[in-house]
Amino acid sequence: MTSAPDRTPTRRRVLPAGENGSLWEARPSCGIVEFRGTRLRITVDDPWEVLFPTDCGLSLLGALDDASAPVLEGVNALDIGAGSGLYSVALLAAGAERVTALDVNPASAAQTVANVTTNGLDGSRLTCVTSPLEEYTTDERFDLVITNPPHLPYDPSYARTDGLETALVARRGGRAVYDAVVDRVDGLLAPGGSLLMAHSSLADVPRTVAELTLRGYECETLEVFEMDIPLLAYAEHRETLQLRLKELRAEGRAEFDGSRFTVHALLFRRPRGAARR
Numbered sequence: 001m002t003s004a005p006d007r008t009p010t011r012r013r014v015l016p017a018g019e020n021g022s023l024w025e026a027r028p029s030c031g032i033v034e035f036r037g038t039r040l041r042i043t044v045d046d047p048w049e050v051l052f053p054t055d056c057g058l059s060l061l062g063a064l065d066d067a068s069a070p071v072l073e074g075v076n077a078l079d080i081g082a083g084s085g086l087y088s089v090a091l092l093a094a095g096a097e098r099v100t101a102l103d104v105n106p107a108s109a110a111q112t113v114a115n116v117t118t119n120g121l122d123g124s125r126l127t128c129v130t131s132p133l134e135e136y137t138t139d140e141r142f143d144l145v146i147t148n149p150p151h152l153p154y155d156p157s158y159a160r161t162d163g164l165e166t167a168l169v170a171r172r173g174g175r176a177v178y179d180a181v182v183d184r185v186d187g188l189l190a191p192g193g194s195l196l197m198a199h200s201s202l203a204d205v206p207r208t209v210a211e212l213t214l215r216g217y218e219c220e221t222l223e224v225f226e227m228d229i230p231l232l233a234y235a236e237h238r239e240t241l242q243l244r245l246k247e248l249r250a251e252g253r254a255e256f257d258g259s260r261f262t263v264h265a266l267l268f269r270r271p272r273g274a275a276r277r
């Protein structure tokens, strides 16, 4: 099966640089983001347990705010790694029919429900599932899968056991959840459905694009965002983290320049009539 090549990005946005990999001195816990004309309030009760949306996560919303972005009204969507529920809230606000918010972190479900409720959205259109993606089973086929996986490489010296680590760090050079998405997406998407992904350049964008295009998906880069490598949570381990990243870059598995990297807002369309895996 032939597939369309990845198109040249139409827009590149450069986010400002801060100190220590963040514009903020402390991890925020509450904020308002405007999405498709609606102001959405996102809160996390404990920012060390549930990730407050980072620039990386927000960039995908920025790309979806564009006129050329896919239709969200009426879709049945799966939000993989829902975290605070940022995407679930945005999708419901944009008119999604139903949203399933999946996260391995049990604290995500309550936070997602709270954020959906705070924003005056209909909670009966939301289902929360606590499970690793790798073990998630469902007979549903979704029109849309949206995800912003963890993307920093694991190292035992900065391993913790909190939700923030689960949100930011992944095994296999930061690719573990990307690999799970690539592995599971055929069984989750309805034919003709779309996968929307915030893909970090620290976790081998070309590999994901190559694997999915080989399976017949059309890939479109909606936008590329340049920003600081997020080091706020790992400030004391900055050198080790940078060493791991440089190793990955030497192997051709990560792209960054100094303390700056890019996040690619990717849209993959599953071909109609593709066989289920």
Ligand SMILES: C[S@@+](CC[C@H](N)C(=O)[O-])C[C@H]1O[C@@H](n2cnc3c(N)ncnc32)[C@H](O)[C@@H]1O
Binding pocket: 051, 052, 053, 054, 056, 057, 058, 080, 081, 082, 083, 084, 085, 086, 087, 102, 103, 104, 105, 108, 131, 132, 133, 134, 147, 148, 149, 150, 151, 163, 166, 167, 168, 177, 180
């Ligand atoms: C980078 S955060 C994204 C959170 C939110 N979507 C956002 O953009 O702000 C990644 C999320 O994936 C979840 N996660 C990590 N590994 C997972 C897995 N194997 N299965 C499901 N969720 C996972 C984490 O708990 C975290 O909430």
